[in-house]
Amino acid sequence: MTEHRTTTTDKPRLARQAMCDRLAMEFQDGWIVNLGVGMPTLCSNYVDPSKSLIFHSENGAIGYGPLATPETADRYLVNAGGQQVTAVPGMAIVHHADSFALIRKGMVDVTVMGAYEVAENGDFANWRVPGRKGGGIGGAMDLAACAKRVFVALEHTTREGESRLLQRCTLPITAPGVVKLVVTDLGLFEVTPQGFKLREHAPGWTPGEIQALTGAKLAVADDLREFRVRASR
Amino acid sequence: MKNKIYRTFDEAVADIPDGSVFMSPGFGGVGIPRNLLAAVNRQGAKGLTGISNNAGTVDAKVDVGTLIAAGQVKKMCCAFTATPHPSQVTAFVRMYNAGEVDAELIPQGTLAERIRAAGSGIGAFYTPASVGTELAEGKEHREIDGRVYVLEYPLHADYAFIRAWKADTFGNLQFRLTQRNFNPIMAMAARVTLVEVENDIVPMGELDPDQVHVPGVYVDRMVRIPPDGIWD
Numbered sequence: 220m221t222e223h224r225t226t227t228t229d230k231p232r233l234a235r236q237a238m239c240d241r242l243a244m245e246f247q248d249g250w251i252v253n254l255g256v257g258m259p260t261l262c263s264n265y266v267d268p269s270k271s272l273i274f275h276s277e278n279g280a281i282g283y284g285p286l287a288t289p290e291t292a293d294r295y296l297v298n299a300g301g302q303q304v305t306a307v308p309g310m311a312i313v314h315h316a317d318s319f320a321l322i323r324k325g326m327v328d329v330t331v332m333g334a335y336e337v338a339e340n341g342d343f344a345n346w347r348v349p350g351r352k353g354g355g356i357g358g359a360m361d362l363a364a365c366a367k368r369v370f371v372a373l374e375h376t377t378r379e380g381e382s383r384l385l386q387r388c389t390l391p392i393t394a395p396g397v398v399k400l401v402v403t404d405l406g407l408f409e410v411t412p413q414g415f416k417l418r419e420h421a422p423g424w425t426p427g428e429i430q431a432l433t434g435a436k437l438a439v440a441d442d443l444r445e446f447r448v449r450a451s452r
Numbered sequence: 453m454k455n456k457i458y459r460t461f462d463e464a465v466a467d468i469p470d471g472s473v474f475m476s477p478g479f480g481g482v483g484i485p486r487n488l489l490a491a492v493n494r495q496g497a498k499g500l501t502g503i504s505n506n507a508g509t510v511d512a513k514v515d516v517g518t519l520i521a522a523g524q525v526k527k528m529c530c531a532f533t534a535t536p537h538p539s540q541v542t543a544f545v546r547m548y549n550a551g552e553v554d555a556e557l558i559p560q561g562t563l564a565e566r567i568r569a570a571g572s573g574i575g576a577f578y579t580p581a582s583v584g585t586e587l588a589e590g591k592e593h594r595e596i597d598g599r600v601y602v603l604e605y606p607l608h609a610d611y612a613f614i615r616a617w618k619a620d621t622f623g624n625l626q627f628r629l630t631q632r633n634f635n636p637i638m639a640m641a642a643r644v645t646l647v648e649v650e651n652d653i654v655p656m657g658e659l660d661p662d663q664v665h666v667p668g669v670y671v672d673r674m675v676r677i678p679p680d681g682i683w684d
Contacts, residue, residue, distance in 0.1 A: 256536065277560060278479040278633045294482065294684060295617075295629035301480030312629055314636045314665075315479070316568040319561030323579065352549050353533030354557060361561030361581040395584035 230428075232375070232404035233421045237448045240265045241419070242331055242370050242402050244449065250328035251275050251321075253362055255345075256300040258372050259331035265449075274298075275327060277358040279318040282310040299358070319358065323365045330366040332359060334373045336388045339414035339435040341398045343371055344390035354391075363394035375403035375432060382434035384408070384415060405429050406446055413438060419446040456623050457653060457674050461491035461681075464646050464673045468497045468611060475567065475612040475642055476504040476516045477634035483627065485613035486514040486682040487648045487675070492613075493518050500525045503567065503607055505560065505634060506532040507544035514682060520544045525553055529607060531560040559587065562604050564637060570606035571640030571670075579604055612642030616666075619649045622656050623671025624664045632665060639666045646673040648681075 235258050243265035246252060251273045254260050263274060263285060273282045276299040283298065284307035292303040313321075321327070334345040343363070347354035363369055373383050384401065401408040406429055407419040416438040417426055426439045458464040465488060468474075474492075478484030492500075493514070500519065507528045508517015519525050521543035528544065533555045535542055547553040558566070559581045569577055578601035582588045592603040614635050617628040625647060627635055639645045653676055677683065 276630075278482075278630045280630050293629065295631050297480035297482050297630050299480070301482075306629075312632055314632050315560075315564040315634045316637045319564050322561055323581070347534070348538075351534055351538060353545070353555065355532045355534050355536060356557060356559050356587075357531050358560040360559035360585060360587070361579075364580045364583060391586045393585065 238402045253327045253330040255332035257333045279313040327366040329368040330362040331370045334371045337371050338385050338388045341396040341410045342388045342392045343398050344388045344392050347391050359393050368399050369397045370400045372402050375405040385434040465491045471499045472610040473501040475609040475638040477638050479633040483631035483633045485615040488613040490514045501527045503529045508542045510540045527554040529556045533557045566607040567637045567641045570608045576605045609642040612638040612645045614639045614647040616649050618651045620654050620656050620659050623668030625666040636666045639670050644672045
């Protein structure tokens, strides 16, 4: 581990819920939203009464509601992660092939996915890790290739301190050149034709400190600001 | 008209030979034909090829992983050949790593569409999913209106095991909420379709034709899940 890393590792980083709240702030009224399994599902905790979102899951629920409580749970209604969710008025159910027909047609306005790596050319990798045979693709390749926007949420560095933001992915990719927006526990990054652009930094972090932990050149937005966090429910 | 109702699951699966290709639906623990899979496990057919979203989970319930653990499966076609976390070691993962079972990893939407193609008389189709990834290597590519696609072929099966909410004696089926998932397309794609039904099988005419999710012409065998059957 190099010297500059040891100086910043103890600084507080953004919580996962704050990261997902920030991506959810980008969602627009009426969007069809598909949230990947794991961290991205936290995006559904962010509630903005001025926006009405349509949550879609791969197993064919179009317009489902928040996670169910023991009182509201119905074992026949689960999201892509197998979590029980609630029905809301207007929900529709289709079979798996029709669910992916909707995806491939490009009707999903945004998909939020976790990843092991994301690259400055918009590639990302989230289905296979080194040293393990096989992988878990699920619907990620269909969504990544066909959704209108791909947002990625991931920790900025590995447990060993290596950057997950890279010039090029080292792992097999999920789709080439599709990522538009990346949130990490250090900030918000736009993927531009020129590479990563830091738009918002975690409180207490300077662009230089973030650059030092990043495996690709960062451009800094002219209107760089501190990471915006709004209260979720 | 041929009687499609079998008294027991064991009778319904008795003639499934070694080497068969089967489809098993289910997603997130919902809509899995656990009673039929348990019967195939008891029946003991070997050398099977399975088509399913995943290759079993770490929970103790009967699923496709039960057949894999019993050494009845030689190959899986699925969207997950690794578990979400390395700490989750399923029978499939252990046997796949040891080379005891083979697998074809397929993006989930492509998997669903290949099943639909098999049930719809489609010879092949082009999809944008997986273009630019190692899963598309060696596949025929084609640019159509400026977009690149890969060619994918249907996935056929000898048997489909289906879990339905309601059925009539002709085999018209209904599913409830996300129980539907892969069930309708698998019911259409196989040569022989077997169904486990959660509610009493009603006389023809009692299901609203506008609310039928799988027409009975695709269904060959049905068993009403008994009170001591597998319910979740």
